[in-house]
Amino acid sequence: MLQDSDLMELEKNVELSWLKLVEPFDKMMDQLVVVWGAINHLKSVKDTPELRSSIEEIQPEKVEFDLKLGQSKPIYNAYKAIRESPDWATLRRNLSSGFHDFFLELTKLTRKFEENVLDATKKFEKLITDKKETEGLPATSLGLVAQTV
Numbered sequence: 041m042l043q044d045s046d047l048m049e050l051e052k053n054v055e056l057s058w059l060k061l062v063e064p065f066d067k068m069m070d071q072l073v074v075v076w077g078a079i080n081h082l083k084s085v086k087d088t089p090e091l092r093s094s095i096e097e098i099q100p101e102k103v104e105f106d107l108k109l110g111q112s113k114p115i116y117n118a119y120k121a122i123r124e125s126p127d128w129a130t131l132r133r134n135l136s137s138g139f140h141d142f143f144l145e146l147t148k149l150t151r152k153f154e155e156n157v158l159d160a161t162k163k164f165e166k167l168i169t170d171k172k173e174t175e176g177l178p179a180t181s182l183g184l185v186a187q188t189v
Contacts, residue, residue, distance in 0.1 A: 055118075061122070072105070
């Protein structure tokens with residue numbers, strides 16, 4: 041796994057700085073979250089026996105890597121040292137301000153995205169001209185469709 045080598049390199053060359061420790065560690069975490077999130081999303085929208093089998097095959101590697109990330113003593117000690125450093129208060133204030141602005145923007149974008157999805161959902165129409173396309177639909181659904189025509 042590529043991230044194993046990245047983690048080992050980070051542990052081997054731990055430096056007590058945001059740029060050399062926190063950013064690379066966060067990048068590893070983000071990659072894992074993005075990839076695993078995409079896999080879970082795919083499973084939720086198109087669950088197949090083949091996909092389940094593939095996920096079951098890679099799940100142990102993911103769990104093992106999660107454990108390595110969570111139990112890395114060099115990285116834990118480096119984070120602890122950064123937190124105990126005299127610069128921590130300034131760093132925390134700067135981060136808090138940046139995160140506040142980021143979350144405000146993220147909240148606006150999330151709300152706009154949700155509104156766009158809702159608007160698109162309300163506008164969606166599908167004209168069915170072939171009765172075969174309705175095969176397998178429950179009678180209650182067909183009854184509701186018939187009432188709207």
